[in-house]
Amino acid sequence: MYTLYYLPNACSLATLTVLLELDEPVTLINKIKVDDFSTINPVGNVPVLIDEGKTLKEGAAIMLYLLRSKANQLFPQDENDQQKAIQDIMFANATMHPAYSRLFFISQNMSEGPEKDKALNAAANAINTLWESIEAQLESREYLGGESVSAADIMLAVYSRWDEYFPVEIKLGSRTTAMLNSVIERPTFKQALLMETENDN
Ligand SMILES: N[C@@H](CCC(=O)N[C@@H](CS)C(=O)NCC(=O)O)C(=O)O
Structure with a gap:
């Protein structure tokens, strides 16, 4: 337990x-x-x-x-596939999560005003670039690891729900949206x- x-x-x-x-x-x-x-x-x-x-x-x-x-089913046995699964988990945890953490940090530590808006928008732009890289990967596969859901997809689905806390526009591509929705519907x-x-x- x-x-x-x-x-x-x-x-x-x-x-x-x-x-x-x-x-x-x-x-x-x-x-x-x-x-x-x-x-x-x-x-x-x-x-x-x-x-x-x-x-x-x-x-x-x-x-x-x-x-x-x-x-x-979340973690492949094949060595190369497993390395890709680990890379995806690290991308989620060490690249996408900290990008969202910047939104929380700015929101909690800067006074209201144009400088704060500018910082939030810069952080959002950085997040959008990361989501673009996910959208590109999903051109050839339904999930990051292939045709079945992986741990990294689940991690990204959790982070994707955080944008509602902030007055910024997070842009998700259609394939990314479909992948995230399918995780959230599980x-x-x-x-x-x-x-x-x-x-x-
Ligand atoms: N690198 C850490 C980051 C974890 C992290 O930032 N957790 C946030 C929640 S998503 C947290 O616990 N923040 C402290 C708090 O909000 O009290 C990990 O992957 O475990």
């Missing part, structure tokens, strides 16, 4: 969705309900996953830990959202 520290709608939603894809039971703990979360993760971030006393941190590392824990994604909500009530 796993324990996942999360924040609603945060990147930990991808961890939870993958746990459900793997049919793993999980107990959820909202980070804000923990008295001193710094004892669990000194840098304050979710996701944190506990597996039988082991504390696992960093979204991409947790993802690879889970994908390697049992046979599944029973596991819906169940993960429901579990977060129910756990908070």
